Amino acid sequence: MEAYLSEWLSLLVRWFHVIAGVAWIGASFYFVWLDNHLREPPDWKKQKGIKGDLWAIHGGGFYEVAKYKLGPEQMPKELHWFKWEAYATWLSGMLLLFVVYYMGSPGYLIDLSKAQLSSGAAIAIGLGSLLGVMVIYEALIRSPLSANGKAFGLVLFAILVVVSWGLFQVFSGRGAYIHVGAVIGTIMVANVFLGIIPAQRALVNAVANNEEPGERVAKLAALAKLRSTHNNYLTLPVIFIMISNHYPLLYSHPHGWAVLAAIGFITAYARHYFNLRHQDVNKPSILVIAAALTVALIWAIAPSPPASSTADSGQAAVTDSTVNALLESHCIACHAAEPSHPAFQAAPAGIALDDLSLLAQHRDKVRQSAVNSHYMPLGNTTGMTEEERAQLGRWLDASR
Ligand code: HEC
Secondary structure, three states: OHHHHHHHHHHHHHHHHHHHHHHHHHHHHHHHHHHHHOEOOOHHHHHOOEEEEEEEEEOOEEEEEEEEOOOOOOOOOOOOOOOHHHHHHHHHHHHHHHHHHHOOOHHHOEOOOOOOOOHHHHHHHHHHHHHHHHHHHHHHHOOHHHHOHHHHHHHHHHHHHHHHHHHHHHEOHHHHHHHHHHHHHHHHHHHHHHHHHHHHHHHHHHHHOOOOOOHHHHHHHHHHHHHHHHHHHHHHHHHHHHHHHHOHHHHOOOOHHHHHHHHHHHHHHHHHHHHHHHOOOOOHHHHHHHHHHHHHHHHHOOOOOOHHHHOOOOOOOOOHHHHHHHHHHHOOOOOOOOOOOOOOOOOHHHOOOOOHHHHHHOHHHHHHHHHHOOOOOHHHOOOOOHHHHHHHHHHHHHOO
8 A cells, every 4th residue: 555655646746847848948938938039129118128029929919029228217016036946846846856765765865885775864965965066056156157157067967977977886777867967957046046036036126116126137147147057057958857768768878867868968969959940140060960870879879798698508508497497586586566665556667577478579679677787676776787687688688
């Protein structure tokens, strides 16, 4: 019953998290698009303090949008804020981190072959990394470095690569990936909470008090814009990480942290193309380079052909009963129609292996996760040996 209810909890939190994330990213992409498309307004608008405007058509109607240089002359009666999308995404994401990684099956986070972490130590490292990187980012954005966009981007990228490498040394690949995602998400929500919203509050206060927004307010607003630009470049990498848990081929790679760094770079670079294009600068070379880098990555991490298929003439065939025993000791507790493992209510990933015909059916995925990589058994809590993996591989090959 407990496993059943915790599956529901995980489902509901995940669902909510995705919905909130869609709302946050949707609003954020829209406003970046808006900002980049603003063009010089007619004189009568300029006199009102409007610095750019645009026209759009959507859902069967025309929209006219205008952006003020700082504030309008008078406070509008109703002013819409965009912040709960961000807060709800982060809060539900943290809850999901607890439900799945901190309180769920330890194998998602802890890999005993990398570090013998207690679950308390793992949680401390995880939460510590979120807080630590956020504090470093906040220090950097308040430093003179923030005046140089490219240098800032490079430093931030280097920090994230180091974090990715470090987490990869102590956590399972999947746990490391999700924590890098959470680190980035935390920087992004801190940008909203600690920078963008306070700047907007200062601006709104000035307008409400009929004051000319002074230099301090203008500076805050410029810094808020920079934070929002950073968030924009971080969005695609973070979305990739959030779906990466379906792809053990990436995070179970021995250099999974470097794979993540490569994908992070490629996706942020691809985003740059769209940001330029919104401003009428068309540089398709960026997309071509991003695609070429992706192909290079696919080539670079391709699995080498398994040793067994090259020189297996001398190897004894693996009997069904050997493989049955192997599944029994390493897989069946979880991968059964009715798992005995307390953390699972149904066969994980829909893969039940109670029967050898089922094993043959899932041949390719099993090879990828338990022979080519060490993703399975989860966290290797059962201590599956290399010899056993090779045996499983040979049986899978023979079953073709
Ligand atoms: C402690 C529980 C547990 C054990 C033991 C375990 N698995 Fe898994 N397995 C899981 C979970 C949980 C998932 C889903 C992971 C995910 O969502 O990425 C999974 C996913 C898989 C997948 C699908 C991977 C994919 O690409 O979607 C395969 C194949 C698999 N396991 C095979 C095995 C084999 C073979 C063994 C034994 C050698 C094994 N597992 C042992 C929990 C376990």
